[in-house]
Amino acid sequence: MAAARSSVVDLADLRARKGADITGQIFLGLLLISVALAFAMVGAVFWDVLVEAWDIISTRLWDFVRSPSSSDPAKAGVAQGIRGSLLIAGIVMLTFPIGIAGAIYLEEYADDTWATRLIQVTVRNLAGVPSIVYGLLGLAVFVQGLRGLTGGSSVVAAGITLAVLVLPVVVITSAEAVRAVPGSMREGAYGLGATQWEVIRSQVIPAAMPGILTGTVLAIARALGEAAPLLVIGAAGFYTTGNNDFLEQLQGAFTALPMNIANFSRLPAQTWRGHAAAASVVLLAMVFMINLVAIIARARITKKLGR
Amino acid sequence: MGVVTTPALSRRATAAALEPLVFILIAIGIGLLEYFVAGPFTDFGPSNFWLAFVVMAAWNGWEYAAATTATGSFTGQHIALADGSPAPVLTIVVRQLARFGVLYGLPVLVLDFNAVIAAAIWAAVGLLIWRTPDRRAPWDLLADTLVVDGFGDAIEVVELPTIESAADLRLDETRARGNRRAARAMFAAGLASVVVSALIIWNIFTQAAKFVSDSEFEWGILTERGWFPRGGEFDLSTLFVGTLWVTGIAMLVAGPVGLGVAFYLSEYASPRVRRVVKPLIETLASIPSVVIGLFAISFIAPTVLSRIFDDIGIFSILAAGIGVGVLTVPIVASISEDAMRAVPMELREASYGLGGRKVTTALRVVFPAALSGISAAAIVGVSRAVGETMVVFIAAGGNGIFNTDPVQPGQTITAAMASLGAGTDQVAGSGLAFQSLYFLGAVLFVMTMVLNVISDAIVRRFRQVY
Numbered sequence: 001m002a003a004a005r006s007s008v009v010d011l012a013d014l015r016a017r018k019g020a021d022i023t024g025q026i027f028l029g030l031l032l033i034s035v036a037l038a039f040a041m042v043g044a045v046f047w048d049v050l051v052e053a054w055d056i057i058s059t060r061l062w063d064f065v066r067s068p069s070s071s072d073p074a075k076a077g078v079a080q081g082i083r084g085s086l087l088i089a090g091i092v093m094l095t096f097p098i099g100i101a102g103a104i105y106l107e108e109y110a111d112d113t114w115a116t117r118l119i120q121v122t123v124r125n126l127a128g129v130p131s132i133v134y135g136l137l138g139l140a141v142f143v144q145g146l147r148g149l150t151g152g153s154s155v156v157a158a159g160i161t162l163a164v165l166v167l168p169v170v171v172i173t174s175a176e177a178v179r180a181v182p183g184s185m186r187e188g189a190y191g192l193g194a195t196q197w198e199v200i201r202s203q204v205i206p207a208a209m210p211g212i213l214t215g216t217v218l219a220i221a222r223a224l225g226e227a228a229p230l231l232v233i234g235a236a237g238f239y240t241t242g243n244n245d246f247l248e249q250l251q252g253a254f255t256a257l258p259m260n261i262a263n264f265s266r267l268p269a270q271t272w273r274g275h276a277a278a279a280s281v282v283l284l285a286m287v288f289m290i291n292l293v294a295i296i297a298r299a300r301i302t303k304k305l306g307r
Numbered sequence: 308m309g310v311v312t313t314p315a316l317s318r319r320a321t322a323a324a325l326e327p328l329v330f331i332l333i334a335i336g337i338g339l340l341e342y343f344v345a346g347p348f349t350d351f352g353p354s355n356f357w358l359a360f361v362v363m364a365a366w367n368g369w370e371y372a373a374a375t376t377a378t379g380s381f382t383g384q385h386i387a388l389a390d391g392s393p394a395p396v397l398t399i400v401v402r403q404l405a406r407f408g409v410l411y412g413l414p415v416l417v418l419d420f421n422a423v424i425a426a427a428i429w430a431a432v433g434l435l436i437w438r439t440p441d442r443r444a445p446w447d448l449l450a451d452t453l454v455v456d457g458f459g460d461a462i463e464v465v466e467l468p469t470i471e472s473a474a475d476l477r478l479d480e481t482r483a484r485g486n487r488r489a490a491r492a493m494f495a496a497g498l499a500s501v502v503v504s505a506l507i508i509w510n511i512f513t514q515a516a517k518f519v520s521d522s523e524f525e526w527g528i529l530t531e532r533g534w535f536p537r538g539g540e541f542d543l544s545t546l547f548v549g550t551l552w553v554t555g556i557a558m559l560v561a562g563p564v565g566l567g568v569a570f571y572l573s574e575y576a577s578p579r580v581r582r583v584v585k586p587l588i589e590t591l592a593s594i595p596s597v598v599i600g601l602f603a604i605s606f607i608a609p610t611v612l613s614r615i616f617d618d619i620g621i622f623s624i625l626a627a628g629i630g631v632g633v634l635t636v637p638i639v640a641s642i643s644e645d646a647m648r649a650v651p652m653e654l655r656e657a658s659y660g661l662g663g664r665k666v667t668t669a670l671r672v673v674f675p676a677a678l679s680g681i682s683a684a685a686i687v688g689v690s691r692a693v694g695e696t697m698v699v700f701i702a703a704g705g706n707g708i709f710n711t712d713p714v715q716p717g718q719t720i721t722a723a724m725a726s727l728g729a730g731t732d733q734v735a736g737s738g739l740a741f742q743s744l745y746f747l748g749a750v751l752f753v754m755t756m757v758l759n760v761i762s763d764a765i766v767r768r769f770r771q772v773y
Binding site: 021023024026028030031032033034035037038039042043044045049052062086097098099100101102104106108109110118119121122123124128129130132133134135136137139140141151156166167168171195196197202221223225226227228231232233234244249258259261262265266269273276277279284285289291 | 400446482485486488490491493494495496497498500501503504505506510511514530538563564566567568571573584587588590591593595596597598599600601602604605606610611636640664665666669672687690691693694695696697700701721724725727729741744745748752753755756759760763769
């Protein structure tokens, strides 16, 4: 099909016609609308949560953060949830070395065999498995199987389950960071007579540190926000610690901030909506604080490395 | 008096000004730890400052013990006599005691930590240091010491091994052993991921097999209308319809918006605009899904949807689907944007060279070239939407009644699992209902695994093209 072509006689014919590109304007308009919609979503979430939470934030924020759960709306707070979330984050962090070491094995040690590729594919797919499926694993293995160690539906079982959940994320992001370290750095160290482990310890890990840090922070943020696995494991909505000491509390009933939010949201009475929103504000504040710490730490490490 | 000039005076002044701040932060940190982790709820008060006081004492002792060595303290500085030579231990002890006494002993020990007086003391000391020549602090004047960057004669000499024959180049056994051990440890860590996935698969499928092989089970119960596990009704189609609706609605929201954002960021936005817009949209990804669930019932349903549909309640599949869509936007946007940015510049330039407009280039050149990556983004989005639990659990108001109307409450696979799981204590012994949880898990696992494998294959293929 021969399309009609405009003939080019002199330079003026090559000039773009003014105001002719209506399709382009419409397309750009549509793109801007979608960007505006995405912004509106972010804005609406924060705006709505803040508006709903305002009653509690403006009157009893400190009290809300410090009070345990209660059936009285005026007294109920999320202290137990914050405590549970902090403990879970701590347990999750304990397993980061395994993830980072796994990434180093995949990138630095493993030969490119079918077994290595199998591990890589498995890890990538584990990262996409819905979080509630990890809850099933936690329920069968850590709650029922290892009851002697975890004490059943406890914060320890929840922490280990979430650690397993974020392990693939840690492995993938750390592996990317390790892969990005230029080979010349390794060769320089080998040339000075370093062993493979010395090369990894003194060159690869420090150079990959900013990337690894970003990955681990994403992992903590994810672990802090997950509720579905905790639901399956059996996080409590309401419990009392009594006079249990710290170790007994680790193995006893527990809850976490996202569980608080879910429970408040599902209560039929409208009075609890504000509690859910205020708990969301606390959770968001925690997640963003962790992100902030990571940004600062990243900047410091990058500066120290002189890059 | 021989004066040794210190080039890092301003750095030292900053460090000194920050120290009381560190002290207060430590006190607050101890308070928070005590409060949230260590158990009994106590009040924040003088006891926290006492503990911080002990921490600061340890810090001061360590810092200035280090300051007498060749390498210097944390800030890389040394305590010298006024003439620049290393100070004797006794002088340092006197200086440190004076310093600690003024900065912490006075406000904490003598005045039982009165915050206002403490701040006044710190401000006064700071002013004094600022006004004194060489920025010497009162305790430096007392002990006649000076903080310097380094002692000229205190460089440690390291003996390097001499190499006389090839044998000297051989690795010594300790280092070789360390190397082997590290390799084994790394391998074990790599193995852990395989073990975990094997555990998940084995655990879910053995339990699911128990469900299918149970004496009460027959395949017919999977197709009766309604999902009421405790009543013995296990109709999968009820859950599939809900899941399809939620996923479809989510992709209707996330597909266009995510793709539009990706087009804008990759083809139109200047680097400066991109630096602002991208993190803002990625903020969506860091919002926990419970919060989006709350957003669905407190904003999407009552404020937006009730204006459009007359008979819609707080809980509906539609509200849940839009909520899931909000969560999926950043995933679709970031993967498609990566795909579009991977399209080589030459293709765009060729299009411009032929007189192609920007919109033609974006839609007829970049889009087809990035199509595989964009479809991978869509598949990952679907997989995420299928597996999303909390938004649906909170906002869809799940009951197990068979329902194809999206403005009514409904149930998805994940939400059904969450409802079952929320009562695990009750379900634990009761046979089929408990095992149906694992049966659904197996179904979900297979679905998302297939989606992930497909998208993974597509992404790897499109990576090899350029």
